[in-house]
Amino acid sequence: MCIAYLALGRHPDWPLFIAANRDEFHDRAALAAAPWPDHPDVVAGIDGVAKGTWLGVTRQGRYAFLTNYRDPAAYIADAPSRGQLVGNYLTGQAGPGDYARMVAATGNAYNGFNLVLGDGNACWYVGNRTPDPGPCALGPGNYVLSNHLLDTPWPKATRLRRAMDELPLGQLDRSLEPVFALLRDTTPADDTDLPDTGIPRDRERLLSSPFIVSEDYGTRCSTVVAIHASGRGFLGEISFDRHAGVTQRHDWPFTLDTGDRF
Secondary structure: OOEEEEEEEOOOHHHHHHHHEEEEEEOOEEEEEEOOOOOOEEEEEEEEOOOOOEEEEOOOOOOOEEEEEEOOHHOOOOOOOOOHHHHHHHOOOHHHHHHHHHHHHHHHOOOOOOEEOOOOOOEEEEEEOOOOOEEEOOOEEEEEEEOOOOOOHHHHHHHHHHEEEEEEOOHHHHHHHHHHHHOOOOOOOOOOHHOOOOOHHHHHHHOOOOOOOOOOOEEEEEEEEEOOOEEEEEEEEEEEOOOOOEEEEEEEEEHHHHHHHH
């Protein structure tokens, strides 16, 4: 996953809102978001190669998403799958703070990553390229995460954040189409604003839009997760082919089984 917007407590009716695009090579096998056969309370996609995931939610109100930190010079060929960090949290019992601290203690074994995880009580951010190696709790507010550190103002991140900040979350019950439309922004950054992450300039340009379209690599799916204050929630997802054509649409509503408000 390459870009995600997170709103915590921004709207009294919708204390959790996540809108994200997952970017990946088109030839890499993956399953669209659905309840996991061996963990039916988990709704998430599955990477067909390493069997991890990039974003998911559970009927207990646990949620997590991960982005890669773009740093080709520090690539570890035999590193463990970063997608397991999300899957293990969603299927486990550790609180988000405890889990974030466990991830921080072993994070150097992985290639660069950013991980956001939470539940109805707390939300935490942890990465293995942050100046401060410790994880941090996230309070109410709006956040954006791409392939650098949390809230790094890359053009694509700034563009998506501004658009999502203006989205009326009170209308989520009516339709998700306005959210998906904002996620499908293919506007590239100006060359003068491109980051320098150690890849060719034309590749930086390709990756500079919130939604990426190319033959070999691009946005594979757009996903929206939201939980209402009453405890009902949903995960909605659209999958795309290499030409940005829609291949699948799934909507997974749920009600928190804790009996509590979120």
